[in-house]
Amino acid sequence: GQNIDQPTEMTATEGAIVQINCTYQTSGFNGLFWYQQHAGEAPTFLSYNVLDGLEEKGRFSSFLSRSKGYSYLLLKELQMKDSASYLCAVRDGDSSYKLIFGSGTRLLVRP
Amino acid sequence: NAGVTQTPKFRVLKTGQSMTLQCAQDMNHEYMYWYRQDPGMGLRLIHYSVGEGTTAKGEVPDGYNVSRLKKQNFLLGLESAAPSQTSVYFCASRLVRGGRANTQYFGPGTRLTVL
Secondary structure, three states: OOEEEOOOEEEEEOOOOEEEEEEEEOOOOOOEEEEEEOOOOOOEEEEEEOOOEEEEEOOEEEEEEOOOOEEEEEEOOOOHHHOEEEEEEEEOOOOOOOEEEOOOEEEEEEO | OOOEEEEOOEEEEOOOOOEEEEEEEOOOOOEEEEEEEEOOOEEEEEEEEOOOOOOEEOOOOOOOEEEOOOOOEEEEEEOOOOHHHOEEEEEEEEOOOOHHHHOOEEOOOEEEEEO
16 A cells, blocks of 8 residues: 655754654655645645655755655754644655655744 | 635535635646645545546545646536535646656645535
């Protein structure tokens, strides 16, 4: 079956670093996405990984290991505005049209 | 460039009523999607379309119908609403070409309550 696991909630302190993990088991793989979703708003694109390794974009980085079915999103220099849900999604290799989403990780940044 | 827009933003229905959720995109994207989002369950795909005049079932299609008569519009219909369809509905669209263009762009959502 298709399964994507993320922690439900995490808490971190302003200015710190936090790592949000995502593990997946899917019938195929054609890329992994991270989205940010503030409460009451739409998801917005953060990062895309299709090859193993680290992709860095400002304060946010995303890592992928295809052999381990594992990804993480790293947020540095946390700001209060980073309080949001972070969604991991895998493009199913059997159908490149579709994304399979995890349940999301709600991150609370405290002062 | 408005991106993806959805109407209405909020709606309350009684059990058995019907309604249509509207989605429009002005980015000339080929693919369009309808998702529902429930607490603790993430985004689940209801129906999707890979081009004008085509639709396909997603993960949770029962109780919903869709139409894509024009490339820029994707409609989601509830023929006889049930309380289990209380949810937040998101429409999304995506370019066909690969690479970073593969990302889906989401509309602001429609919050539907069925009493």
